[in-house]
Amino acid sequence: NMDAMQWTSGDPSVPASVCSLPCKMGERKKVVKGVPCCWHCERCEGYHFQASEFMCELCPYEQRPDQNHTGCQPIPIIKLEWHSPWAVLPVFISVLGILATTFVIVTFVRYHDTPIVRASGREMSYVLLTGIFLCYAITFPMIAAPDVAVCSFRRIFLGLGMCFSYAALLTKTNRIHRIFEQGKKAVTPPRFISPASQLVITFSLISVQLMGVFVWFATDPPHTVVDYGEQRTQDPENARGVLKCDISDLSLICSLGYSILLMVTCTVYAIKTRGVPETFNEAKPIGFTMYTTCIIWLAFIPIFFGTAQSAERMYIQTATLTVSLSLSASVSLGLLYMPKVYIIIFHPEQNVPKRKRSFKAIVTVATMTSKLSQLTSERPNGEVKTELCEGMDTMPSSKTTYVSYTNHAI
Structure with missing residues (x-):
């Protein structure tokens, strides 16, 4: 049963x-x-x-x-989308920066012949503003869907904006340094300090970056790749292929390396000219700009390369790079040009010609500054001031040939 x-x-x-x-x-x-x-x-x-x-x-x-x-x-293929949170913030900063830079350029063009614009070195100012504009504009090709054209733009303009900016600033700080170093030795001005000479020096520095880019194009033409290893997770359901330009970390370092070299060299000259009297030049704003920029890029390096193994690598590295470029451009724009634009627009009564300086006056300031530094280390402060004043009282007064230098142009 x-x-x-x-x-x-x-x-x-x-x-x-x-x-x-x-x-x-x-x-x-x-x-x-x-x-x-x-x-x-x-x-x-x-x-x-x-x-x-x-x-x-x-x-x-x-x-x-x-x-x-x-x-x-x-495996599904993904790319950085415009609506992604990793893209929204860099684009927002970039748009604000482009608008601000355009406003500064328009203001300088409109007031092209006013004393403040002339004293800023008009030619070099436009070169620097071009570099700042490119630093903001590179955000868009970095986020756009990769193809041959976009990859070409990335290669050309990734380091070019920084190169424009720091080549111009390096030329300015080097000029200031040479003028005051020459002033300690002789009353004749140094060579290659005219606006035309400064432009030649600046574009010679920029041409090195462009030559490197052309060599890169010749040896490895731009193209796109799909990286299946970047987001190849243990769970196949989450695996994704990343569409991106074929730019390795080494290529990126080489592209930005020359600009960073210019930045470091410019910072060195900014430190050397930090003791120059403020009435003669804009070395101190340039110095503050370079110190802040160095801090930004020192923070960028560990974030960028420290996330190389992250599943969100594409998003983090793109956002970090674009934001760093925009922040460094914002520092230059804010410290070097916004105060001048403020005076031009809101205080036009201050936009008047400054008293011209002879190169002999620069020599005097350079000599007194050097002498003050030497006496400070040897005598008490009171003795330094007394001796320095006595030295200035006994200096012979003579006629000097005036050279077309204004306070800020030096």
Whole structure:
């Protein structure tokens, strides 16, 4: 009487009289050695799929298993989208920076012949403002969907904006340094301090960056790649291929390295000219600009390269790079040009010609500054002031030939 039989499981149905149950979809049979009718079912894990009843195989590199692990399907390809939070903030900062830079350029063009604009070195100011504009504008090709044109723009303008900015600032600080160093030795001005000479020096520095970019284009033409390893997670469901330009970290370092070299050299000259009297030049604002910029890029390096193994690498590195470029441009724009624009617009009564300085006056200031530094280390403050004043009283007064230097132009 089968109905009267009691099974230990408590289930009245008759147990299946088999050694192993059939395996489910996505599982392979692992046969028990010596018992061909018995097997264990093993799930095809990770990027493996069920190739046959007894075997799991690995999907091709650009594919992942389907939901049942019975076949493979292409891995979805992603890119940085404009609506992504990682793109919204850099774009917002960039748009504000472009508007501010355009406003400054328009103001300088409109008041082209006023004393403050002339004293700022009009030619070099336009070069520097061009670099600032490019630093803001590079955000858009960095976020745009990669193709050959976008990748070409990235290569050209990634380091070019910084190169324009720091080549101009380096030329300015070097000029200030040479003028006051020459003033300690002789009353003749140094060579290559005219606006035309400054432009030649600046564009010579910029041409090095452009030559490097052209060599890069010749040896490795720009193209796009799909990186399946950047977001190849343990769970195939989350795997993504990243569409990006073929720019390695080494290429990025080389592209930005020359501009960073200019930045460091400019900072050195800014430190050397920090003791120059403020009435003669804008060395102190340039110095503050370079110190702040160095801090920004020192913070950028560990963030950029410290996230190389992160699954969000593409988003973090792009946002970090674009924000760093925009912040360094904002520092230059804010410290060097906004005070001048403020005076031009809101205090036009201060936008008047300054008293011209002869190179002899620069020599006098340079000599007195050097003498003050020497006496400070040798005598108390009172003696330094007394001796310095006595030295100035005994200086012979003579006629000097005036050179077309204004306070800020020096």
